[in-house]
Amino acid sequence: MSTPEPVAGAQQGPDPAARSPDGSDPVARSPDGSDPVAQAPQVSDLVDRASRVPDLVARAHHRAERLGFGMSCEEPVGPLLAVLAAGVAPGGRILELGTGAGIGTAWLASGLTGRDDATLTTVELDPVLVTAFRDSPWPSWTEILEGDAAALLPGLGRFDLIFADAVAGKWTGLDLTLNALAPGGVLIVDDMDLSRYTDSEHRAAVQRVEDTLATDTRLLTVRIPAGTHLTVATRRR
Template sequence: MELTANTGTSDTRSWVSLTFDHEISTAEVEDMKRSLGARTALQVPPAVGAGYARARQIGFNKFCCPEVGALMSVLAAAVPTGGRILELGTGVGVGLAWIVHGLRSRTDVEVASIEIDPQKSGLAASARWPDWVTLVVGDAKELVPSLGEFDLIFLDVPRGLKASLFEGVITALRPRGQLLIDDMNPYWGKGKTRLPLDGRDPERLLEDSRVACALLQYASGMILASRLPD
């Protein structure tokens, strides 16, 4: 079992959140919370745990963190009837497993996920996905304009590429559709070193009049945007 503990402090109290990538009993979770003084414990869904196992097979560590995956799950759960969801950058299917988790037993939806690397896409395809999931191998930049409109888009390609996809994803969002962009925290995973924002360029999207945006400054950092009706 893998256990991740994130610690942080605020002015008034400290917090610890726990993440488990295998199912363990409620009693065990409560024991750990007590012994570590943790206030929250997020149990990663089994399909996400299976995604971690696929990632280990090829030493891939660029999958979304549980806080981001859980948010995608929540946003996926809210897509309207007949909703369409697009993920850019499948990796080995960890983020996709979170999306599918949010949709539970729904069958009225379509989810497409694009990955440029056939090895990763192939590994993702080795998992069992509902019929309404389509894995596409190709370059997101070339494919996005031909895929139609979406209610929810998860933009999770490497940072240098994100800005080049902004136009395409905003155009592909249905009115009131939502966009989540991962890795918008320039400090994430880099200790205290200040990095230039380079390709992350969040300000460009934050100032775009076609969307309402919020910069979510936790975990790997995200931008959440809603497409405003014309």
């Protein structure tokens, strides 16, 4: 890694304004006399801590490998799912459409670590994936529903966070998902980078989802051009 250039105008070395009244360099010490700079975590430690993968996610990656499942969500969606899940209020409900090998589910669940006041429901059509999910340990507030998201959605009630990651409820029947989004709820979709697709039908579907999320007056929407490109929308209260 190269050393970054200093920002123009940025202070190099000690700040003269931070000097002691007698002009000497202040030497900050903790009350116990130790040097707080020596105790402070280094940037590399912080980066390492932030990028550490939760156990549930590591397990889901192994499951995906074992199943040969190659459609799991990619960075930065996973950690973003955890961050959004952590913000769900007590009594909140989280929904994922399309479980796959459970990597997205695992990120969502990891955002609720230490809590038991919210629920996480994931929907999957493929019985092999449903069985693999059920054979793995999950927190008690996590459930998987087997079936077609389009058929199940109207009976599931409203959710505070939805990760729409199946064909149904995203590329087709997005209205069903929007109807299931509670006021103040957040919807996240990924794989929105049009340039990744050559198939005209799929390009049209991506464009349709983008347009719907951008123009539906119930929503406040942002496109995030990271990873496979995400769109995040909050349903106004």
